Amino acid sequence: MMDREPPRTELASAHLAGTGLAGTRPAGTGPAGAEPARTELHRHPERGSHDLDVIFDIVDSALICHVGFDHDGAPVVIPTVHGRDGTTLYLHGSPASRMLRGLASGIDVCVGITLVDELVLAKSWFHHSLNYRSVVVFGRATVVGDPDVKTRALRLIVDHIRPGRSAEARPPNAKELAGTLVLAVPLTESSAKVRSGPPLDDAEDADFPVWSGVVKVSSPR
Ligand SMILES: Cc1cc2nc3c(=O)[nH]c(=O)nc-3n(C[C@H](O)[C@H](O)[C@H](O)COP(=O)(O)OP(=O)(O)OC[C@H]3O[C@@H](n4cnc5c(N)ncnc54)[C@H](O)[C@@H]3O)c2cc1C
Numbered sequence: 540m541m542d543r544e545p546p547r548t549e550l551a552s553a554h555l556a557g558t559g560l561a562g563t564r565p566a567g568t569g570p571a572g573a574e575p576a577r578t579e580l581h582r583h584p585e586r587g588s589h590d591l592d593v594i595f596d597i598v599d600s601a602l603i604c605h606v607g608f609d610h611d612g613a614p615v616v617i618p619t620v621h622g623r624d625g626t627t628l629y630l631h632g633s634p635a636s637r638m639l640r641g642l643a644s645g646i647d648v649c650v651g652i653t654l655v656d657e658l659v660l661a662k663s664w665f666h667h668s669l670n671y672r673s674v675v676v677f678g679r680a681t682v683v684g685d686p687d688v689k690t691r692a693l694r695l696i697v698d699h700i701r702p703g704r705s706a707e708a709r710p711p712n713a714k715e716l717a718g719t720l721v722l723a724v725p726l727t728e729s730s731a732k733v734r735s736g737p738p739l740d741d742a743e744d745a746d747f748p749v750w751s752g753v754v755k756v757s758s759p760r
Contacts, residue, residue, distance in 0.1 A: 578730040622695030642680040661738035680722040
C-alpha cells in the first residue's frame with residue numbers, strides 16, 4: 540500500500556529514543572559530503588539516518604540479511620545470516636556457493652537488513668503500512684584469509700544466531716575452517732530507515748466501522 544504520510548521526524552526520533560539511540564541525525568544533515576549519493580534517501584528522508592550507531596543496532600537486531608548482486612547480467616537476491624565486528628559485516632558459507640563465489644570476485648554488492656516491528660492497520664487500504672527498521676549497505680566484499688580473523692568472524696556469526704553460543708559449541712576444526720568461505724563487507728556506505736507510529740487515517744474515514752491502529756509483530760528474540 541502507499542504510505543503518503545507527512546514528514547514525521549518526531550515519530551522516528553521517539554522510536555529511536557525508545558531504543559536508546561537518541562541523537563540520531565536525519566539523513567542528509569550530517570557533515571558536508573559525508574554521505575555518498577547512493578545512500579541518499581529520497582522518499583521520507585526524515586525517517587532516514589546515516590548514524591552508524593543506528594545502523595549497528597539494526598544490523599545486530601536482525602537475524603538475517605538479503606544479499607543482492609549481479610550474476611551474468613541479472614539481479615539476484617539471496618537471504619543469509621550475518622555477523623558484525625565494528626564497521627565490518629561478515630558473511631559465510633560454502634566456497635561452492637554462487638553468492639560467495641560471486642562476491643569473492645570483487646563485484647558490487649548491496650545488502651538489505653530488515654526488522655518488522657508492527658503492522659500498521661489503517662481505516663483505508665491506502666494507508667496500510669508497516670513499522671520497520673531497515674538498513675541498506677553498498678560495497679564490495681573481500682575474502683577473509685587470516686585464520687584468526689576468520690575464526691573470530693565465525694564466532695561472531697554463531698553468537699549472532701544466539702548470544703554466547705560459541706562458548707558452548709565446538710569450534711571449527713581445520714577441515715571445517717578450510718571448507719568455509721568468510722567475506723567482509725564494510726558498513727561504511729550504508730543508510731538506515733525507521734518508520735514508527737500509528738496509521739495516518741484520513742479525517743473523512745474517522746467513522747468508518749473498522750478498527751485501526753498498530754499490532755506488534757513478535758520478534759524471535
Ligand atoms: C518492511 C518494509 C516495507 C516497506 N514497504 C514499502 C511499500 O510497500 N512501498 C514503498 O514504496 N516503500 C516501502 N518501504 C520503503 C522502501 O524501503 C523505500 O524506502 C521506499 O521505496 C522509498 O524509496 P526511494 O525511491 O525514496 O529511495 P531509493 O531511491 O530506492 O533509495 C535511495 C537510497 O535510500 C536508501 N534507502 C531507501 N530505502 C531504504 C530503507 N528502507 N532502509 C534503508 N535505506 C533505504 C538506500 O541507501 C538507497 O540506496 C518499505 C520498507 C520496509 C523496510
